Amino acid sequence: MKLSQYFVKTSKNVPADETARNAQLLIQAGFIHKEMAGVYAYLPLGLRVIDNIKQIVREEMNAIGGQEVQMTTLQPKDIWEKTDRWDDKKVDNWFKTKLTNGTELGVGLTHEEPIVDAISSYISSYKDLPFSVYQIQSKFRNELRAKSGLLRGREFIMKDMYSLARNQEEHEKLYEQVAEAYHAVYKRLGLGDSTYRTYADGGIFTERFSDEFQTLSDIGEDTIYLDEAKGVAINKEVYTDENLAKLGLNKQDLVEKKAIEVGNIFPLETKYTDALDVYYTDEDGQKQSIIMGCYGIGVSRLMGVIAEHFADDKGLVWPDNVAPAKVYLVRIGASDEVVKQADALYEHLTSNGIDVLYDDRDMRPGEKFADADLLGIPYRIVVSDKTVAADTYELKARTADQAEQISFAEVSKTLGIVA
RNA sequence: CGGGGAGUGGCGCAGUCUGGUAGCGCACGCGGUUUGGGACCGCGGGGUCGCAGGUUCGAAUCCUGUCUCCCCGACCA
Secondary structure (H helix, E strand, O other), X not given: OEHHHOOOOOOOOOOOOOOOHHHXXXXXXXXXXXXXXXXXXXXXXXXXXXXXXXXXXXXXXXXXXXXXXXXXXXXXXHHHHHOOOOOOOOOOXXXXXXXXXXXXXXXXXXXXXXXXXXXXXXXXXXXXXXXXXXXXXXXXXXXXXXXXXXXXXXXXXXEEEEEEEOOXXXXXXXXXHHHHHHHHHXXXXXXXXXXXXXXXXXXXXXXXXXXXXXXXXXXXXXXXXXXXXXXXXXXXXXXXXXXXXXXXXXXXXXXXXXXXXXXXXXXXXXXXXXXXXXXXXXXXXXXXXXEEEEEEEEHHHHHHHHHHHHOEXXXXXXXXXXXXXXXXXXXXXXXXXXXXXXXXXXXXXHHOOOOEEEEOOOOOHHHHHHHHHHHOOOEEEEEOHHHHHHOOEEEEEOOOOOOEEEOHHHHHXXXXXXX
Protein backbone atom coordinates (compact mmCIF):
# COMPACT_ATOMS: atom_id res chain seq x y z
CA MET A 1 0.00 0.00 0.00
CA LYS A 2 1.20 3.45 -0.87
CA LEU A 3 0.86 5.78 2.08
CA SER A 4 0.17 8.75 -0.19
CA GLN A 5 -3.18 7.09 -0.89
CA TYR A 6 -3.91 5.83 2.61
CA PHE A 7 -6.71 7.81 4.25
CA VAL A 8 -5.62 7.36 7.85
CA LYS A 9 -3.09 9.68 9.46
CA THR A 10 -1.10 9.20 12.60
CA SER A 11 -1.38 11.75 15.35
CA LYS A 12 1.27 13.50 17.38
CA ASN A 13 -1.16 13.78 20.24
CA VAL A 14 -2.16 10.96 22.51
CA PRO A 15 -5.94 10.73 22.95
CA ALA A 16 -6.94 12.24 26.27
CA ASP A 17 -9.81 9.91 27.02
CA GLU A 18 -7.70 6.77 27.14
CA THR A 19 -5.10 5.87 29.72
CA ALA A 20 -4.68 2.29 28.60
CA ARG A 21 -1.43 2.12 26.66
CA ASN A 22 -2.84 -0.28 24.06
CA ALA A 23 -5.70 2.07 23.21
CA GLN A 24 -3.49 5.15 23.22
CA LEU A 25 -1.01 3.64 20.81
CA LEU A 26 -3.54 1.98 18.55
CA ILE A 27 -5.55 5.18 18.24
CA GLN A 28 -2.49 7.38 17.80
CA ALA A 29 -1.16 5.09 15.10
CA GLY A 30 -4.55 4.98 13.42
CA PHE A 31 -5.23 1.25 13.85
CA ILE A 32 -8.55 1.67 15.61
CA HIS A 33 -11.26 4.28 16.02
CA LYS A 34 -13.15 4.64 19.25
CA GLU A 35 -16.86 4.66 18.67
CA MET A 36 -17.85 4.74 22.34
CA ALA A 37 -16.67 3.24 25.60
CA GLY A 38 -15.67 -0.35 25.00
CA VAL A 39 -16.56 -0.23 21.31
CA TYR A 40 -13.85 0.20 18.70
CA ALA A 41 -13.80 0.16 14.92
CA TYR A 42 -10.86 -1.32 13.04
CA LEU A 43 -9.21 0.88 10.44
CA PRO A 44 -7.23 -0.69 7.56
CA LEU A 45 -4.03 -1.50 9.42
CA GLY A 46 -5.89 -2.57 12.54
CA LEU A 47 -8.08 -4.82 10.47
CA ARG A 48 -5.01 -6.46 8.99
CA VAL A 49 -3.74 -7.25 12.47
CA ILE A 50 -7.12 -8.67 13.46
CA ASP A 51 -7.22 -10.76 10.29
CA ASN A 52 -3.72 -12.07 10.93
CA ILE A 53 -4.63 -13.14 14.46
CA LYS A 54 -7.85 -14.71 13.22
CA GLN A 55 -5.99 -16.62 10.56
CA ILE A 56 -3.51 -18.09 13.01
CA VAL A 57 -6.34 -19.13 15.30
CA ARG A 58 -8.27 -20.55 12.35
CA GLU A 59 -5.33 -22.60 11.12
CA GLU A 60 -4.72 -24.11 14.53
CA MET A 61 -8.38 -24.94 15.06
CA ASN A 62 -8.59 -26.49 11.61
CA ALA A 63 -5.46 -28.50 12.37
CA ILE A 64 -7.25 -30.32 15.18
CA GLY A 65 -10.35 -30.90 13.13
CA GLY A 66 -12.38 -27.84 14.07
CA GLN A 67 -15.10 -27.02 11.55
CA GLU A 68 -15.79 -23.35 11.05
CA VAL A 69 -19.30 -21.96 11.11
CA GLN A 70 -20.82 -18.55 11.65
CA MET A 71 -23.70 -18.32 14.05
CA THR A 72 -26.06 -15.38 14.32
CA THR A 73 -25.87 -12.36 16.54
CA LEU A 74 -29.65 -12.12 16.92
CA GLN A 75 -30.85 -14.77 19.33
CA PRO A 76 -34.30 -16.24 19.96
CA LYS A 77 -35.40 -16.30 23.58
CA ASP A 78 -36.70 -19.84 23.80
CA ILE A 79 -33.44 -21.80 23.60
CA TRP A 80 -31.94 -19.65 26.30
CA GLU A 81 -34.93 -20.23 28.55
CA LYS A 82 -34.37 -23.95 28.25
CA THR A 83 -30.99 -23.56 29.89
CA ASP A 84 -32.20 -20.87 32.27
CA ARG A 85 -29.86 -18.22 30.92
CA TRP A 86 -32.39 -15.73 29.57
CA ASP A 87 -33.38 -14.18 32.88
CA ASP A 88 -31.45 -10.97 33.61
CA LYS A 89 -31.06 -12.16 37.15
CA LYS A 90 -29.14 -15.18 35.90
CA VAL A 91 -27.06 -13.49 33.19
CA ASP A 92 -26.98 -9.76 33.71
CA ASN A 93 -24.92 -8.57 30.77
CA TRP A 94 -27.27 -9.38 27.93
CA PHE A 95 -28.08 -6.78 25.35
CA LYS A 96 -31.70 -7.38 24.44
CA THR A 97 -34.00 -5.92 21.85
CA LYS A 98 -37.43 -6.51 20.34
CA LEU A 99 -39.02 -7.08 16.97
CA THR A 100 -41.70 -4.58 16.02
CA ASN A 101 -44.30 -7.16 16.96
CA GLY A 102 -42.90 -7.28 20.47
CA THR A 103 -40.97 -10.56 20.24
CA GLU A 104 -37.93 -10.40 22.48
CA LEU A 105 -34.49 -11.03 21.04
CA GLY A 106 -31.05 -11.31 22.53
CA VAL A 107 -27.84 -9.97 21.03
CA GLY A 108 -25.29 -12.76 21.12
CA LEU A 109 -22.97 -12.79 24.11
CA THR A 110 -21.92 -16.45 23.76
CA HIS A 111 -23.18 -19.33 21.65
CA GLU A 112 -23.51 -22.60 23.54
CA GLU A 113 -27.28 -22.75 23.13
CA PRO A 114 -27.54 -21.80 19.46
CA ILE A 115 -24.67 -24.12 18.53
CA VAL A 116 -26.22 -27.08 20.29
CA ASP A 117 -29.60 -26.23 18.81
CA ALA A 118 -28.18 -25.93 15.31
CA ILE A 119 -26.24 -29.17 15.30
CA SER A 120 -28.90 -31.21 17.06
CA SER A 121 -30.56 -32.26 13.84
CA TYR A 122 -27.33 -33.90 12.68
CA ILE A 123 -26.72 -36.01 15.74
CA SER A 124 -28.53 -39.23 16.33
CA SER A 125 -26.03 -42.06 16.35
CA TYR A 126 -22.71 -42.68 18.11
CA LYS A 127 -21.34 -42.66 14.55
CA ASP A 128 -22.07 -38.94 14.32
CA LEU A 129 -19.65 -38.08 17.11
CA PRO A 130 -17.25 -36.66 18.13
CA PHE A 131 -16.66 -33.34 16.42
CA SER A 132 -15.86 -29.72 17.12
CA VAL A 133 -17.28 -26.57 15.60
CA TYR A 134 -16.05 -23.04 16.00
CA GLN A 135 -16.64 -19.54 14.82
CA ILE A 136 -14.87 -16.20 14.91
CA GLN A 137 -17.35 -13.47 15.52
CA SER A 138 -18.29 -10.33 17.40
CA LYS A 139 -19.75 -10.80 20.84
CA PHE A 140 -21.80 -8.25 22.70
CA ARG A 141 -21.79 -7.95 26.46
CA ASN A 142 -23.35 -5.21 28.49
CA GLU A 143 -20.45 -4.78 30.87
CA LEU A 144 -21.06 -2.40 33.74
CA ARG A 145 -17.77 -0.84 33.01
CA ALA A 146 -15.70 -1.12 29.87
CA LYS A 147 -12.03 -0.46 30.45
CA SER A 148 -8.44 -0.87 29.41
CA GLY A 149 -8.99 -0.20 25.73
CA LEU A 150 -9.31 -3.41 23.76
CA LEU A 151 -8.87 -5.54 26.85
CA ARG A 152 -12.42 -5.27 28.09
CA GLY A 153 -14.99 -4.12 25.58
CA ARG A 154 -18.72 -4.32 25.14
CA GLU A 155 -18.33 -5.42 21.54
CA PHE A 156 -15.36 -7.62 20.84
CA ILE A 157 -14.15 -10.32 18.50
CA MET A 158 -13.87 -13.82 19.84
CA LYS A 159 -13.18 -17.29 18.60
CA ASP A 160 -15.39 -19.80 20.32
CA MET A 161 -15.19 -23.51 19.73
CA TYR A 162 -17.43 -26.25 21.07
CA SER A 163 -16.58 -29.93 21.20
CA LEU A 164 -19.10 -32.74 21.48
CA ALA A 165 -18.00 -36.13 22.67
CA ARG A 166 -19.59 -39.49 23.43
CA ASN A 167 -17.96 -40.04 26.78
CA GLN A 168 -15.65 -38.53 29.33
CA GLU A 169 -12.53 -40.17 27.97
CA GLU A 170 -13.21 -38.93 24.47
CA HIS A 171 -13.95 -35.48 25.82
CA GLU A 172 -10.69 -35.35 27.77
CA LYS A 173 -8.78 -36.20 24.64
CA LEU A 174 -10.40 -33.40 22.66
CA TYR A 175 -9.93 -31.02 25.54
CA GLU A 176 -6.21 -31.71 25.72
CA GLN A 177 -5.90 -31.38 21.97
CA VAL A 178 -7.38 -27.92 22.16
CA ALA A 179 -5.08 -27.00 25.01
CA GLU A 180 -2.13 -27.98 22.82
CA ALA A 181 -3.54 -26.00 19.90
CA TYR A 182 -3.88 -22.98 22.17
CA HIS A 183 -0.24 -23.16 23.09
CA ALA A 184 0.56 -23.29 19.38
CA VAL A 185 -1.57 -20.18 18.79
CA TYR A 186 0.15 -18.14 21.49
CA LYS A 187 3.53 -19.27 20.31
CA ARG A 188 2.82 -18.10 16.78
CA LEU A 189 1.53 -14.80 18.13
CA GLY A 190 4.82 -14.23 19.90
CA LEU A 191 3.35 -14.70 23.37
CA GLY A 192 4.45 -18.29 23.88
CA ASP A 193 7.09 -17.57 26.49
CA SER A 194 4.82 -15.50 28.68
CA THR A 195 1.56 -17.41 28.43
CA TYR A 196 0.69 -20.15 30.90
CA ARG A 197 -2.08 -22.64 31.28
CA THR A 198 -3.77 -21.72 34.51
CA TYR A 199 -6.21 -23.63 36.67
CA ALA A 200 -9.28 -21.56 37.30
CA ASP A 201 -12.83 -21.72 38.50
CA GLY A 202 -14.88 -24.06 36.37
CA GLY A 203 -18.03 -22.07 36.77
CA ILE A 204 -21.21 -22.77 38.63
CA PHE A 205 -22.06 -25.91 36.70
CA THR A 206 -19.16 -28.07 37.65
CA GLU A 207 -16.83 -29.14 40.41
CA ARG A 208 -14.01 -29.28 37.90
CA PHE A 209 -11.48 -26.63 37.10
CA SER A 210 -11.47 -24.74 33.86
CA ASP A 211 -8.21 -23.81 32.21
CA GLU A 212 -7.31 -20.26 31.45
CA PHE A 213 -4.42 -19.16 29.31
CA GLN A 214 -2.82 -16.25 31.09
CA THR A 215 -0.21 -13.93 29.63
CA LEU A 216 2.03 -12.38 32.25
CA SER A 217 1.49 -8.64 32.25
CA ASP A 218 1.46 -5.81 34.72
CA ILE A 219 -1.76 -4.57 33.21
CA GLY A 220 -3.49 -7.87 33.86
CA GLU A 221 -6.72 -8.03 35.80
CA ASP A 222 -5.91 -11.44 37.21
CA THR A 223 -3.53 -12.60 39.86
CA ILE A 224 -2.05 -16.02 39.32
CA TYR A 225 0.43 -18.21 41.16
CA LEU A 226 2.94 -19.57 38.72
CA ASP A 227 5.03 -22.72 38.97
CA GLU A 228 7.65 -21.83 36.37
CA ALA A 229 9.33 -25.24 36.42
CA LYS A 230 6.09 -27.02 35.62
CA GLY A 231 4.90 -24.27 33.30
CA VAL A 232 1.48 -24.09 34.91
CA ALA A 233 -0.27 -21.66 37.19
CA ILE A 234 -3.30 -21.42 39.42
CA ASN A 235 -5.67 -18.47 39.52
CA LYS A 236 -6.03 -16.64 42.81
CA GLU A 237 -9.76 -17.27 42.68
CA VAL A 238 -9.19 -20.98 43.36
CA TYR A 239 -5.93 -20.68 45.29
CA THR A 240 -6.66 -22.81 48.35
CA ASP A 241 -4.64 -25.44 50.18
CA GLU A 242 -7.19 -28.03 49.20
CA ASN A 243 -6.93 -27.19 45.50
CA LEU A 244 -3.14 -27.06 45.59
CA ALA A 245 -3.14 -30.56 47.00
CA LYS A 246 -5.60 -31.71 44.38
CA LEU A 247 -3.42 -30.29 41.60
CA GLY A 248 -0.14 -31.47 43.04
CA LEU A 249 1.27 -27.97 43.37
CA ASN A 250 3.52 -26.84 46.20
CA LYS A 251 3.13 -23.43 47.70
CA GLN A 252 6.89 -22.83 47.86
CA ASP A 253 7.21 -23.36 44.11
CA LEU A 254 4.65 -20.70 43.27
CA VAL A 255 5.28 -17.07 42.44
CA GLU A 256 2.53 -14.47 42.44
CA LYS A 257 2.13 -12.68 39.09
CA LYS A 258 -0.27 -10.33 37.38
CA ALA A 259 -1.65 -11.71 34.17
CA ILE A 260 -4.24 -11.13 31.49
CA GLU A 261 -6.55 -13.89 30.38
CA VAL A 262 -6.11 -14.52 26.65
CA GLY A 263 -8.03 -17.74 26.45
CA ASN A 264 -10.30 -19.94 28.51
CA ILE A 265 -11.32 -23.50 27.95
CA PHE A 266 -13.83 -25.32 30.05
CA PRO A 267 -15.72 -28.52 30.44
CA LEU A 268 -19.46 -28.05 30.12
CA GLU A 269 -20.24 -31.68 30.90
CA THR A 270 -23.77 -32.39 29.74
CA LYS A 271 -25.37 -29.18 30.94
CA TYR A 272 -26.34 -27.72 27.56
CA THR A 273 -26.89 -30.86 25.55
CA ASP A 274 -29.18 -32.32 28.21
CA ALA A 275 -31.07 -29.06 28.67
CA LEU A 276 -31.68 -28.76 24.96
CA ASP A 277 -32.61 -32.42 24.75
CA VAL A 278 -29.82 -33.52 22.42
CA TYR A 279 -28.66 -37.12 22.88
CA TYR A 280 -27.18 -39.90 20.82
CA THR A 281 -27.87 -43.60 20.56
CA ASP A 282 -24.96 -45.87 21.42
CA GLU A 283 -23.95 -49.23 19.98
CA ASP A 284 -26.39 -50.97 22.27
CA GLY A 285 -29.29 -48.81 21.22
CA GLN A 286 -29.24 -46.87 24.47
CA LYS A 287 -29.82 -43.12 24.69
CA GLN A 288 -26.71 -41.32 25.96
CA SER A 289 -25.79 -37.81 27.02
CA ILE A 290 -23.29 -35.78 25.02
CA ILE A 291 -20.31 -34.24 26.79
CA MET A 292 -19.36 -30.77 25.70
CA GLY A 293 -16.38 -28.51 26.05
CA CYS A 294 -16.11 -24.89 25.13
CA TYR A 295 -13.01 -22.99 24.15
CA GLY A 296 -12.63 -19.24 23.79
CA ILE A 297 -9.91 -16.95 22.53
CA GLY A 298 -10.37 -13.21 22.62
CA VAL A 299 -9.12 -12.10 19.22
CA SER A 300 -9.52 -8.35 19.68
CA ARG A 301 -8.25 -8.58 23.24
CA LEU A 302 -5.15 -10.32 21.90
CA MET A 303 -4.56 -7.39 19.58
CA GLY A 304 -4.55 -5.12 22.63
CA VAL A 305 -2.38 -7.48 24.65
CA ILE A 306 0.18 -7.82 21.85
CA ALA A 307 0.19 -4.07 21.22
CA GLU A 308 0.84 -3.34 24.86
CA HIS A 309 3.18 -6.25 25.49
CA PHE A 310 5.73 -5.39 22.82
CA ALA A 311 5.47 -1.59 22.58
CA ASP A 312 8.43 0.62 23.38
CA ASP A 313 8.76 4.37 23.88
CA LYS A 314 8.62 4.97 20.13
CA GLY A 315 5.43 3.09 19.52
CA LEU A 316 4.09 -0.28 18.51
CA VAL A 317 6.29 -3.27 17.80
CA TRP A 318 4.40 -6.05 16.04
CA PRO A 319 5.67 -9.60 15.96
CA ASP A 320 6.19 -10.69 12.34
CA ASN A 321 3.18 -12.99 12.28
CA VAL A 322 0.64 -10.35 13.19
CA ALA A 323 2.22 -7.21 11.72
CA PRO A 324 -0.04 -5.39 9.25
CA ALA A 325 2.89 -5.31 6.80
CA LYS A 326 6.37 -6.74 6.84
CA VAL A 327 8.22 -3.76 5.40
CA TYR A 328 7.96 -0.01 5.80
CA LEU A 329 9.64 1.42 2.72
CA VAL A 330 10.86 4.97 3.28
CA ARG A 331 11.59 7.02 0.21
CA ILE A 332 13.71 10.06 1.03
CA GLY A 333 13.72 12.77 -1.55
CA ALA A 334 12.11 12.63 -4.97
CA SER A 335 14.97 12.61 -7.44
CA ASP A 336 14.33 10.52 -10.53
CA GLU A 337 16.75 7.80 -9.49
CA VAL A 338 15.39 7.52 -5.96
CA VAL A 339 11.81 7.33 -7.17
CA LYS A 340 12.75 4.79 -9.78
CA GLN A 341 14.60 2.57 -7.36
CA ALA A 342 12.03 2.82 -4.58
CA ASP A 343 9.20 2.06 -7.00
CA ALA A 344 11.14 -0.91 -8.33
CA LEU A 345 11.80 -2.28 -4.85
CA TYR A 346 8.13 -1.86 -3.96
CA GLU A 347 7.18 -3.82 -7.07
CA HIS A 348 9.76 -6.49 -6.36
CA LEU A 349 8.67 -7.05 -2.77
CA THR A 350 4.97 -6.84 -3.48
CA SER A 351 5.15 -9.26 -6.39
CA ASN A 352 6.91 -11.70 -4.09
CA GLY A 353 4.05 -11.66 -1.66
CA ILE A 354 5.51 -9.28 0.89
CA ASP A 355 3.21 -6.67 2.36
CA VAL A 356 4.83 -3.26 2.10
CA LEU A 357 3.80 0.12 3.38
CA TYR A 358 5.44 2.41 0.86
CA ASP A 359 5.98 5.87 2.32
CA ASP A 360 5.92 7.84 -0.91
CA ARG A 361 4.53 10.91 0.79
CA ASP A 362 6.04 14.35 0.35
CA MET A 363 7.24 14.66 3.90
CA ARG A 364 10.48 15.15 5.74
CA PRO A 365 12.56 12.09 6.65
CA GLY A 366 12.11 12.55 10.38
CA GLU A 367 8.35 12.28 10.12
CA LYS A 368 8.60 9.14 8.04
CA PHE A 369 10.96 7.50 10.50
CA ALA A 370 8.71 8.46 13.37
CA ASP A 371 5.72 6.92 11.64
CA ALA A 372 7.66 3.79 10.77
CA ASP A 373 8.45 3.38 14.45
CA LEU A 374 4.96 4.28 15.68
CA LEU A 375 3.28 1.81 13.33
CA GLY A 376 5.63 -0.93 14.48
CA ILE A 377 6.34 -2.55 11.13
CA PRO A 378 9.06 -5.25 11.53
CA TYR A 379 11.45 -3.96 8.85
CA ARG A 380 12.25 -0.49 7.60
CA ILE A 381 14.02 -0.03 4.30
CA VAL A 382 15.28 3.38 3.16
CA VAL A 383 15.93 4.43 -0.41
CA SER A 384 17.58 7.84 -0.74
CA ASP A 385 20.17 9.67 -2.83
CA LYS A 386 22.80 8.23 -0.48
CA THR A 387 21.74 4.63 -0.93
CA VAL A 388 21.34 5.05 -4.66
CA ALA A 389 24.86 6.47 -4.91
CA ALA A 390 26.28 3.59 -2.86
CA ASP A 391 24.14 1.05 -4.68
CA THR A 392 22.79 -0.28 -1.39
CA TYR A 393 19.59 -0.35 0.61
CA GLU A 394 19.37 0.63 4.21
CA LEU A 395 17.61 -1.94 6.33
CA LYS A 396 16.70 -1.72 9.96
CA ALA A 397 14.62 -4.10 12.03
CA ARG A 398 12.13 -2.32 14.27
CA THR A 399 13.80 -3.87 17.30
CA ALA A 400 17.37 -3.14 16.17
CA ASP A 401 19.42 -0.17 17.30
CA GLN A 402 21.39 0.25 14.12
CA ALA A 403 20.54 0.21 10.44
CA GLU A 404 22.71 -1.67 7.99
CA GLN A 405 23.58 -0.97 4.37
CA ILE A 406 23.01 -4.07 2.31
CA SER A 407 22.68 -5.19 -1.29
CA PHE A 408 19.50 -5.91 -3.21
CA ALA A 409 20.20 -9.63 -2.95
CA GLU A 410 20.66 -9.38 0.79
CA VAL A 411 17.39 -7.53 1.13
CA SER A 412 15.61 -10.34 -0.66
CA LYS A 413 17.36 -12.93 1.47
CA THR A 414 16.54 -11.18 4.75
CA LEU A 415 12.89 -11.00 3.79
CA GLY A 416 12.79 -14.61 2.77
CA ILE A 417 12.42 -14.12 -0.96
CA VAL A 418 13.81 -17.05 -2.85
CA ALA A 419 15.75 -15.87 -5.85
C1' C B 1 -23.86 0.14 40.65
C1' G B 2 -20.64 3.18 44.76
C1' G B 3 -16.49 6.77 44.84
C1' G B 4 -13.26 10.28 42.15
C1' G B 5 -11.89 13.23 37.77
C1' A B 6 -13.20 15.47 33.05
C1' G B 7 -16.26 17.44 28.58
C1' U B 8 -13.83 24.44 25.00
C1' G B 9 -12.20 24.05 16.29
C1' G B 10 -10.08 17.28 13.68
C1' C B 11 -6.36 16.17 18.08
C1' G B 12 -3.90 18.00 22.78
C1' C B 13 -4.82 22.05 26.09
C1' A B 14 -5.43 27.31 28.63
C1' G B 15 -9.42 30.44 30.02
C1' U B 16 -14.12 29.06 34.66
C1' C B 17 -12.39 30.65 41.28
C1' U B 18 -12.64 37.11 40.57
C1' G B 19 -19.40 36.93 34.31
C1' G B 20 -18.15 41.67 29.64
C1' U B 21 -19.95 37.27 23.15
C1' A B 22 -12.75 32.58 22.91
C1' G B 23 -6.97 31.76 22.94
C1' C B 24 -2.45 28.53 22.33
C1' G B 25 0.23 24.08 20.23
C1' C B 26 -0.49 20.21 16.57
C1' A B 27 -3.13 19.34 12.13
C1' C B 28 -5.21 22.04 7.63
C1' G B 29 -4.86 25.98 3.09
C1' C B 30 -1.64 29.64 0.37
C1' G B 31 3.46 31.83 -0.46
C1' G B 32 8.59 31.32 0.50
C1' U B 33 13.07 29.12 2.52
C1' U B 34 14.26 24.05 3.76
C1' U B 35 14.99 18.36 3.19
C1' G B 36 18.56 11.60 6.90
C1' G B 37 15.04 11.63 13.11
C1' G B 38 8.51 14.73 13.84
C1' A B 39 11.85 22.17 9.91
C1' C B 40 11.23 27.57 9.80
C1' C B 41 8.99 32.45 8.43
C1' G B 42 4.63 35.10 6.79
C1' C B 43 -0.53 35.06 5.70
C1' G B 44 -5.22 32.41 6.25
C1' G B 45 -9.78 29.13 7.19
C1' G B 46 -12.22 26.64 11.04
C1' G B 47 -15.16 26.48 17.39
C1' U B 48 -20.11 30.02 20.68
C1' C B 49 -17.38 26.42 24.82
C1' G B 50 -21.44 18.26 25.64
C1' C B 51 -26.96 19.13 25.88
C1' A B 52 -31.41 21.53 28.14
C1' G B 53 -33.32 25.02 31.31
C1' G B 54 -32.51 29.11 34.78
C1' U B 55 -30.15 33.77 37.05
C1' U B 56 -28.28 38.40 34.73
C1' C B 57 -28.27 44.31 30.83
C1' G B 58 -24.67 40.42 29.59
C1' A B 59 -22.87 33.36 30.80
C1' A B 60 -17.46 28.98 28.43
C1' U B 61 -17.48 31.27 33.42
C1' C B 62 -22.91 31.30 38.39
C1' C B 63 -27.38 27.70 39.53
C1' U B 64 -30.43 23.18 38.32
C1' G B 65 -31.13 18.96 35.45
C1' U B 66 -29.24 15.64 31.92
C1' C B 67 -25.88 12.97 28.50
C1' U B 68 -20.97 11.28 27.69
C1' C B 69 -15.78 9.89 28.67
C1' C B 70 -11.69 8.25 31.99
C1' C B 71 -9.84 6.13 36.68
C1' C B 72 -10.56 3.14 41.48
C1' G B 73 -13.89 -0.46 43.49
C1' A B 74 -17.81 -4.05 42.89
C1' C B 75 -19.13 -7.24 38.73
C1' C B 76 -17.12 -10.39 34.69
C1' A B 77 -21.83 -16.25 31.48
